[in-house]
Every structure is written in C-alpha cells, then in structure tokens.
Amino acid sequence: MGSVRAEVAAEALRREPSESPSRWASAELRSPTLVRPPAARSVRGRGRGQRAADRLLRSSAHLAAPHTWARLRQVSTAGKTAARVQNPYRGARVAIVRARWNDEITRALAQGAIQVALAEGAKVEEFEVAGSFELPPAAAMLARSGRFDAVVPLGCLIRGETAHFDVLAHAVARSLAELATSLPVAIPLGLLTCENIDQARARSSPDHNVGAEAMEAALELVSLRHAMASSSARASRSASTARSRSTRVKRRRSPGSR
Template identity: 40%
Template sequence: MVKGITTVVQVATIEVLDRAGSLFQALGFEQGKGWSLEGGKGAPFLAPLGNLELVAGRVPAEPSLLVEVTHLDQAYEIAQQWASAAGRKLTPVTSTGWNSRLFTVEVVEGTTLGFWESENPLHGVPAAIEGDLVVTGQKYAIVVARWNAVITDRLLQGSLDALLRSGAKREDIEIVRVPGAWEIPSAARTLAETKKFAGIITLGVLLRGETAHYEAIYNEVARGIGQSQQETGVPHAFGVLTCETLEQALDRAGLKVGNKGFEAGIAAIEMASIQSKLGGAK
C-alpha cells in the first residue's frame, strides 16, 4: 500500500531553492519532475531509498533529516565548496555513537541535513546463508588423475592443504587415483553414491597441445562431474585444469597464480557447509 515518503521543506525564495538544488544535484540526487504554479515553484530530488524511523528510549540523531552516502569524504568536499559559496554552516566530519561518521550542512535557514556513512562493512548487505570454512567430523574424497602427475600432484597437495587447514583429519580424506581426466566422473559418481562423503574434489589437467580431441574430452568430463553432483546431491568441486600449455598448467598449480587444487578444496568445504545448513545431504 505504501509507495514512498516525501519530506517537504519551504524556502524563502526561488533563488534559495535553486541554490539548494545545486547542492543536491552535485551530490547525486536524481532530479524529479518539478512544478511551477502561480509564482510558486517546486523541485523534488529523489534518492534510491527512503525510510521513516521511529525512536524510543533515547534521543534521536540530530538532525532529523539524514542522508546516507557511500563516500562521505567526497560528499563533504562537495558540501564544503557549496557552503562556502552559499554562506551556510557546515560542521566537520565526526564519529557518532551509532558506528558511523556524520557531518551536517545548513541547506536553507532552519533546515539542516545530516550526511552519514556507516563504518560497519556489513551495513546494507543483504542477509544470506553462507558456508563455513570449517570441517567438523566430515569425510571428503579426492579423485585425482595420474596423467600429467607433475601437475596433478601439486593440485592434490593444494586440496589436502585446504582440508587439513580447515580441520579435517587425515583419516577422513579418501584419495582415489584414476588414469586420466576421462575417468574422473565415473569414480566421483561411485564415491558420491556411497553417501559417506560431504564433498568430492575432482582434480586433473587437460592440455590442448597434447590432446587432439581436447574439447570433446573436456565437455564430457565437465558434464559427467556436473551430472554426478546433481543426481547424487553431493557437492563436487571442479579442479580439472584446461590449459593451452604445460607452463600455464604449472602456473595454475601453485607456481604463479594460486593453486586450483586448494581453491577446489575450499569450494568443497563451503558447499558442504551450505548444503548442511539448507538441510541437504550431510
């Protein structure tokens, strides 16, 4: 039923209205459709979000008109230039008792606005279910290809590092070695169907230069792993590298740009936690 909220402020002259409007435009307010009637004039300035806040048990914040911004220091610079030219009062940026920073500016006589920015990094972030990077008594399986072992062994060490750092016990980690990437989906599916494991980590590498049917194999490997995850309900972390050269694969296995095995291990832990919170397979 409620569509919006508007605060109407009367100013002395149209000149003052235009001067105040210049501040709002400089700060990024959207100019609404104004009106002019019988010598009078109105100019709405729109913000993306409006709130009506009721307070009991303590003194409300001053002033009562508050504008939340995303870059307070930048807004202060704009307001400072405007206030200097308009001859209006401006207070310095100060910390508040509600975990924010605030400054005020007198827009017109009798009307002061407060501009504020929260110092809470989670302020305004929608609440969401997220996974915890902690392993508590869960079992994990790692399916790793032997082909290009110089790469896959590095990936395996990365996954083990992720699991052990997160609290997994060595005896709760099952490692299954398969000949190559092609065989990974079959082994992953067999492990997932046992329902013993909170997550399956799949590790392998495909090099375009070494495999003429590179894309066909990759598509089937990716499809098989995804299908196993969907049909068994057990999270599968995808750690199969697809690279042009051996050098690129080495870089992705911890040499230069992170270890894909470690990333896959972390993803498996997080997804297992999310699934547990959502009431899925444990």
C-alpha cells in the same frame, strides 16, 4: 532606375541560398543535439500538440550522452580475484580423486587441496584413476557410497595437435556438472584445461592452486547443505509444535463427558 533595383534584388536572391545552408551546417556541427530553427522557438501561442513535441525533444536530449552502466562496462578489470571459502563445515569427510595423466600437475593440485582440507579440520581420503576421462565415474561411485560429504576430482588436460583435447574437456566437465546437480554430495570442478604446460604450472602453484580452490568450494557447499538440513529440521519441529498446540486448544474447547 527600375533596372538598377531589379539587379539589386536579383543579387540578393543569389546570395541568400548560398549563405543560409552554411550557417545551419555550422550550427549542426557545433551542437551535439538536434537544432531547431530560431523562428520556431519564438512563435507564441502554439497548439498542444506542438508543445508536447517540444517536451519530447527536450526529454530525449539525454540520449546523446552514454549511460552510466555503459561507461562502467567499458572499464576493464586488472585481474580476477579468487573466491575464498566462507563458513566451511569442519569435520567434513572428503574424497580426492586424482588423475595420473600429467602427474606433475595433478600432484600439485592434490597437495593444495589437502592443505586446505586439513586446515579446515576435514578428513581426507585419496584415490587415483588413470586419466581425466575416468574422473566422473570414479566420483559417482564415491559419492554414492555414502561415506563422504564431498568428492573433489582433480585432473589436467593440455591441448595437443588433435581435437582430442576439446572432446575430453567438454565430456568431463559436462559429466561432472551432471553429477554435482544430481547427487547430494558436494562435487566441485577441479579440472585444468590449459593450452600449454606453463599455464598448467601457473595454476597449480602455491600462489594460485586450482586444487585448493576446488576444495574450498566443496567445503562451502558441505556447509550450505548442513545449514539447509538444520533449517529444515527446525522448521519441521516448529510445525509439529504448532500442530500439537492447536490440538490441545481444540480439546480444551470441545465439551467433554461428565
């Protein structure tokens, strides 16, 4: 009788380890969050530290789901939208500097820029240089002349077989950016940097013309500059009026000679 009971107990011990891991493994596969043993939940009267750990576990459960901003970043846009001019300054004096290299493309860019300028009442003068590398020095001379509110450089670079394209693209863009931030004249970036002629034609067409977009950006910068100048003038007049009023009040309060 004793030997039978011993065999039954041994059989139970052999079965228990093999069943328990599979049960917990299946529970972990079903649940995306951390699984705690049921016995740990049923114990009552636990200490403050254990309760704090439970609250931390529950509060961190939301990390399993992706955040809203992460889901939004994964959504791809169908295409880019061009920024249209807002509150352009009418009557602005604008110079267009066009590079003759890739003449077909730069003429189309200039045509788009002129159409926008005339539609906004701007006065336009056109200038030409040999290539895109000459755009920054020409733009600097025109900007420093004091005759123009904006200088719009227009050029086109198309990649070739050597590194000449990369050298020119970086040099011209960097030089124009330095001029735009150092001179009190609106200077946009009207430089096309394309892999082939088809890309250049697509970006100088009437439907998508980078020259027109550069002119729109320049006119908006001119408008911003005049708005800031008007605001500064009004602030200066207000400060002067306040000082004069303060002076008059002090004179009234000071004892005069009788």
